[in-house]
Amino acid sequence: xxxxxxxFWFLSVLALFSALMMVTAKNPIYSVLWLILVFFAISxxxxxxxxxxxxxxxxxxxxxxxxxxxLFVIMLMNLNRETEPQKNKWVRVAGAVAGGCLLLVLVAxxxxxxxxxxxxxxxxxxxxxxxxxxxELFSTYVVPFEISSVLFLSAMVGAVVIGKKE
Amino acid sequence: MxxxxxxxxxxxxxVIGMVGVLTRRNAIIxxxxxxxxxNAVNLLLVAFSKMHHAANAAAIPTAGTEGQIFVFFIMVxxxxxxxxxxxxxxxxxxxxHSVDVSFLNxxxx
Numbered sequence: 001x002x003x004x005x006x007x008f009w010f011l012s013v014l015a016l017f018s019a020l021m022m023v024t025a026k027n028p029i030y031s032v033l034w035l036i037l038v039f040f041a042i043s044x045x046x047x048x049x050x051x052x053x054x055x056x057x058x059x060x061x062x063x064x065x066x067x068x069x070x071l072f073v074i075m076l077m078n079l080n081r082e083t084e085p086q087k088n089k090w091v092r093v094a095g096a097v098a099g100g101c102l103l104l105v106l107v108a109x110x111x112x113x114x115x116x117x118x119x120x121x122x123x124x125x126x127x128x129x130x131x132x133x134x135x136e137l138f139s140t141y142v143v144p145f146e147i148s149s150v151l152f153l154s155a156m157v158g159a160v161v162i163g164k165k166e
Numbered sequence: 167m168x169x170x171x172x173x174x175x176x177x178x179x180x181v182i183g184m185v186g187v188l189t190r191r192n193a194i195i196x197x198x199x200x201x202x203x204x205n206a207v208n209l210l211l212v213a214f215s216k217m218h219h220a221a222n223a224a225a226i227p228t229a230g231t232e233g234q235i236f237v238f239f240i241m242v243x244x245x246x247x248x249x250x251x252x253x254x255x256x257x258x259x260x261x262x263h264s265v266d267v268s269f270l271n272x273x274x275x
Contacts, residue, residue: 022202051234070197070198079192110173132228133238136228159249159250
């Protein structure tokens, strides 16, 4: 097993374990911390696929900004293990069974697909570099880029208007 | 790395996020599980972009960039959505002092 294979399996197991712990943790702050670990594992996968720009943006935007925002909101409301509401046990079992059925259906549908013989290029290839992505973003996709700035402006205005105290 | 491995990993993460949305009652945890689902899709998009790059790199040097640009825009939309969603949750908490989604059943009265 090469180094990339070992890294792939290690990052995958880390991501899946952290996701499971996130969904089952009682204390919401632990959930946020497990989700941050998931984001680090996924950024590790991005680096393995040589998508360097997305790996850094994932860390900065998701783990650095969005999760910190979640932590602020949780601490603002002072949520902890005792105040955590829980669904009825059978509803939770039904949810897990539904998820398992979807997993089974999707895996069975895609298990023997034609695309199996293609391989994702790991560790090489230069389309993940910021220079190539930047060229594409600012030439072919410049209109969505500008519109996303308007989206951010509207989200900012919306968040301030919603959160205002009368 | 065969693309199947990435497909199965992404499906597993997506289903774990979906089970979290169905199973939890805290609105903030549900929101975080939605972010997990978005990240699973991001991972799969990047893997597919590398697959297309591997298949077409001889003909077109920038063959797979669409996947990664799409992931960039998904992150943009997720960031905007999180800010507005958390503002709504904070406002909801200010009114009813709870983030329990079962509590919102009261809307039907």
